Amino acid sequence: MVTLGAEVQAPWQDAHFVGGHPVLDLTNTVFDRNHPVEDGELLKEPSDVLTWCASAGLVETVPPLPEASASGLVPEVQAVREQAWAIFSAIAHGESVPPDPFGALLERAGRGVRAGQVKQIGATPDRFTADWTAPGAIPAALSLLVVNAVFTLPHDRIRACGRCGWLFLDSSRGGRRRWCSMSICGNREKARRHRQSRTRP
Template sequence: MCSMSFRWTEHRFAGGALALDVANSVILRSDAAKSIDRFAVPEQIVAFAEAATRLGAERGRFPALIAPQAAQKPDFLELREAIDDYFRASITNGGDDDGRLARLLFACGTALRAFPLAESLGNATAHSALSLLAAQARERLRICSNCGWLFIDRSKNRSRIWCDMAVCGNRRKASRHYHRTKEAQE
């Protein structure tokens, strides 16, 4: 995975829950050759915490978030991976996997012990993940058909397929238009 510096924009918080935005910090997760871990650079975790406080869907729920210290980073990254693994599999397979659920619960418990302050990013992320276990929240979880990010579908008819219409929806529509135009010319 490569890493680079970039800005945390509102689109980066399209998941609809802090836990999902943390999980989505790995870009192109399904393609190891192109995958980018935005948290590989420690300063990006600090920048993420600051941006999540300003831009995240749960910004009113948590006080100003504090990034984990260097020694706490492994616990925080394990929490991120457990969140992604459990919810992605739950959406894809349509049910619980006891091993994945146990890993998620263990990671949340570890985070709550390692990050005891409510304003810590690890603590807030664990609380956010646990709240997503409720049946009504889980029924609305989706995987973006364009970028593969996890998001909550809050549309009235539960038919949203993109994490962000302005970015992923437009990219997908532009791609379809390009291919239709190219086929018509051949």
């Protein structure tokens, strides 16, 4: 379900997938969490959602989306993302899972399951398929993925980047990873500190 090894598709780049899990990568589809910018939204069109799902390995190919399914897709997926963000940002800061966004995700996932849009594969809850072209199926599938991640990801390894606030799963041996990407935020922070040191009297 989440490890198809899919090739990243435009407009997405490898740098957009640093979270270590699709749910965390979904929360990172806003440019900068700590310093919001006016045009920081990365999910603007239904095509952005579809190519993101393919790039994240949730679908093997980008499905053709009927107009009825495309209508309202972006705001619904953005709502799932913000609910996921509220949950995993709280976890990253050592707080309890907030009940309101978690309950909303449970309800959306439940509607998709009851409607037959999302179906389990085999005996494990993290393997499921979805009718990706049906109205509401993508938000339901993403909601189910978030709910599953709440129970399966190690809470003590969820981190927020010290610079941009993006979330990631710290799989380093010592558990001391600080940046979403050492080549991006890590280097930018080093450069900032270097500039500060040079301007000090």
